[in-house]
Amino acid sequence: MKTVGIITIHGICNFGSLLQAYATQKVVESLGYAPQIINYKYPNDYHQKESQKHSPYARVNYSFFQRVRLAIYGRILGKHNSDKRHALYEKERTALLYLTEEYPNQASLHSKPPLFDIYLTGSDQVWNPRYMYSDCTYMLNFIHNVPKIAYSASFGTTNLTNEYKDLYKSLLNEYVSISMREQSGVGMIKAICGKESTCTCDPTLLLSGEEWADLFGEKPLVNGEYILCYILTYTANPYPYASAFISHIQTHLKKKVVILDELGRYWMDFRYKSFQSAGPREIVNLFKNAAFIISSSFHGAAFSINFKKDFYSLFPADVKDERQESLLKIVGAEDRFIHVGDPFPEPSAFRICDWDSISVKLAAYRQKSIDYLIKALGDAAKLTK
Known part of the structure; x- marks a missing residue:
């Protein structure tokens, strides 16, 4: 061999x-x-x-208020969450x-x-x-x-x-x-x-969505239907537009919001449930069981598609994300890409109507x-x- x-x-x-x-x-x-x-x-x-x-x-340009919150929560929670997250990743x-x-x-x-x-x-x-x-x-x-x-x-x-x-x-x-x-x-x-x-x-x-589900086959971490938000900021910062976008989606879908981002709670609504120290097993679980997904991550889009989840991909208008754009174009899901500053989609456009076509192209x-x-x-x- x-x-x-x-x-x-x-x-x-x-x-x-x-x-x-x-x-x-x-x-x-x-x-x-x-x-x-x-x-x-x-x-x-x-x-x-x-x-x-x-x-x-x-660079991510934080407001003064955001910097204060980052400093406070970073000191209180940062090291604990970081150590826990590293341990989960090392285990997997x-x-x-x-x-x-x-x-x-x-x-x-x-x-x-x-x-x-x-x-x-x-x-x-x-x-x-x-x-x-x-x-x-x-x-x-x-x-x-x-x-x-x-x-x-x-x-x-x-x-x-x-x-x-x-x-x-x-x-x-x-x-x-x-x-x-x-x-x-x-x-x-x-x-x-x-x-x-x-x-x-x-x-x-x-690997298919089913294969990923089999690998990390566990009961949902969150009870009930929820909107999963996986917003990264190390390449570009989609806030504050992302906050308003999430609120827009929640207002119409009327589901709880789950934030998957170690910094998410620093500027998001504290009513949202936050996972600040999740490992890969927990993250796949959250994607698999979400009712709707909002992400700025390439792999966020990839797992949304693989699990056949209705989703939107956010990215700043002044930064071209060839990685996400290429994937969405290949599978015929270009309408899922939202640039910061775009008008919010109408509720009638939230759902992906033709998963059969996307699945055929993905296969x-x-x-x-x-x-x-x-x-x-x-x-x-x-x-x-």
């Missing part, structure tokens, strides 16, 4: 990152290979130092992933890289210079003269400077096969190194993606010694 070393973003406290790593591992294993996740620590000291040197791409990470020994930095990987027959760059924003800077570990620069493939990798942007294009070119040319999570990434690969690639689905969509997208993996792994296996 051929071994496959998978490198992806798996160690942060983000449910999408952890579960996409698990899904990649699971599907590769189901195809007859022996996968293992290369346990590269991200972020490590290098990324933290670079982050301090560079100005953030997007250990249970779900086949991990190598930990590699705490680039030097440790280069000095003694783990040995596999095939190396696979996984999904998430593994090639985004905003987060990786000049660290090309996720382009497998620590190993050479071995078969390399990429599955649903993402630049997370449509703009790369010439500095990064030059840095990436030679490394991308070492890949036998490349697939990208966004259609824009396909064009970028062609422009950077001249290679052909294809667009495949996020790994979490390789085709999933099968195309699995077919890519079968061929890419097969071609790579033929090149092994």
Whole structure:
């Protein structure tokens, strides 16, 4: 049995990152290979130092009142919630992933890289210079003269400077096969190194909603029907529009609101129920059992679609989210994308009328993606010694 070393973003406290790593591992294993996740620590000291040197791409501008609330609740609840959340993620990470020994930095990987027959760059924003800077570990620069493939990798942007294009070119040319999570990434690969690639689905969509439900099959964490709100602000801040949007949806649906965000209660209505220290198991449970979902997260949209939930995806008007837009277009759910500042949708538009069409397109997208993996792994296996 051929071994496959998978490198992806798996160690942060983000449910999408952890579960996409698990899904990649699971599907590769189901195809007859022996996968293992290369346990590269991200972020490590290098990324933290670079982050301090560079100005953030997007800052969240809080009002004075919000800053006061953040300071108060951060001191009282922040560390407790953070420690609890980290413990939940570590528990699931250990249970779900086949991990190598930990590699705490680039030097440790280069000095003694783990040995596999095939190396696979996984999904998430593994090639985004905003987060990786000049660290090309996720382009497998620590190993050479071995078969390399990429599955649903993402630049997370449509703009790369010439500095990064030059840095990436030679490394991308070492890949036998490349697939990208966004259609824009396909064009970028062609422009950077001249290679052909294809667009495949996020790994979490390789598994059906039923498979995710079976994995985390537990009774609902919240009794009764509820609107789940998963609003992230580390890339862009959809508030205060998001607050008004949530109120608009609740007014018409007349259901309780559940906030899934460690910062959510700092500026949201305190009447809303808040989960500030949820792990991946709890998050999937909340998505699975929600009556309606409002999210600003790519994986929020992905799980909404996989569980066939009526939803809206929010994003600031001045920031293009190619990740969500690409997914919604492929499955025919473009009307679910709401830009900050857009008029609120009428109640008659809340429900998705044609889930059958979306499900058919998702199934085709999933099968195309699995077919890519079968061929890419097969071609790579033929090149092994």
